[in-house]
Amino acid sequence: MAKLGMIAGGLALLLAGTGIGWAASVVTREPPEVASEAQYAEVEATQGEVSASVATVVTVSWPTNRAAVNQASGIVTGVNVRRGDRVNAGDALYRVNERPVIVAKGRVPAFRDLNAGTKGADVQQFSALLKAKGYLRATSRTMTPAVVTAAKAWQRRLGVEPTGVVRRGDVLFVRDLPMRVVLDPKSFRVGAELGGGQAGIDRLGAAPVFTATFGEAQARQVAEDMTIKVTSGSHAWTGRLGAVKAGINNESTARVTGPSGGSLCGKTCNTIPLSGTTRLSGVAEVQAPVSGVVVPVAALASAADGSIAVIGRDGSRIPVTVKARARGMAVVQGLAAGTTVRVPGQ
Incomplete structure (x- = not known):
């Protein structure tokens, strides 16, 4: 028994010694080397x-606005104007049953025939046309004998029967003249039949509208008032971006104007096709x-x-x-x- 006790005591001492050695090793081991400063x-x-710049597609087209509504009935026998032609009071736009339809200035649209004795603002407008063309000395709100006589002379000049009665479809009153006219080619073509009430007599805008389109990533780089350069053949224009607005398909658009906010193309807008939409190349200057x-x-x-x-x-x-x-x-x-x-x- 004494011998066994001595063996057990020896094992305990050995284990204790082993534990002390492991602890000492852990405590005294040097830490791994750490860089004293960041790498650079x-x-x-x-x-x-x-x-920095962003390339973009710029589309351009001429806007139109409703100018008048046709009131003549019959077959279109002639079209006197092309898209974008400038017309003045007294000009014939088209012919229906060989009777010319004349444009004149006025805020009240033609809504009735003008006979002897008829009174109203439409008579005043018609008499202003006669006066401007030299058929009448003074305007009148009434179809007086003098106005009827002037109307007959005007009708003879147009090549129609001089009855002195102005049919509702004879004159198109528009608010402002001169204007650049656009006729709907589907309605106003030779052989087409008109029944009165047709729209499609429009005014061409004063200048074409330019619009830049940006993808999602591009839109994050551009902002209002940034400079943009647009190229069309031999012409290059420098303008600025309007407000960037989110659209469909993750695209954004911005109007493009001249540096001072006016027309981008200025005196060279006549190089832009009057119909359809034209695609041009543009470069937005993100950083000058x-x-x-x-x-x-x-x-x-x-x-x-x-x-x-x-x-x-x-x-x-x-x-x-x-x-x-x-x-x-x-x-x-x-x-x-x-x-x-x-x-x-x-």
Whole structure:
């Protein structure tokens, strides 16, 4: 029994010694080596330029607005104007049953025949046409004998029977003249039958409308008032973007106007086709070209107070002012070209 006790005591001492050795090893083992400072690359600030642009498709078309509604009935026997032609009071737009339909200025549309004794604003408008054409000395709100006589002379000039009665479909009153007219080619073509009440007599807008379209990623880069350059053949126009509005299919659109908000094409709008929609190429200037000392945007370090600096080769902060940023590069002020700066590693 004494021998067994001595063996057990020896095992206990051995185990205790082993535990002490393991603990000592853990406590005294050196920690793994840790880098004393972050890894970085060194780059040299250089003289250069930064800029950014977005290519886009610009569509252009001429807008139209309702000018009048046809009141003549019969077969169209002639069309006197082409799309976009400028017309004045007294001009014939088309003929129905060989009777010309004349445009005149007036706010009240033709709604009845004008006979001897008829009174109203429509008579005043018609008499103003006769006066402007030299058939009448003064306007009148009544179809007086003088107005009827003038109407007959006017009808003879047009080549129609001089009855002195002005049919409802003889005159189209429009608010403003002169205007550039657009007739619906489906309704107003030789051989077409009219029953009165046809729309499709429109006024061409003063200038075409340009619209830029941007994809989802492009739309995040552009903003209202950015400069955009649009090219059409040998013509190039510089304008600005209007408000960028979200559309369908993750696309956004913006109207394009001239630099001061007027027409983009100015005196060269006659180069834009009067019908249909034309696709042109455009380039929106996200960042105008700025020259100076260029460093990577990643080299810029912001402080808690909002100031910006770059880190020199020796680790010192060099305060700078950012003049422009584009495509990962920045033009800064306060740093000399040739200075080596740190760029943090990944």
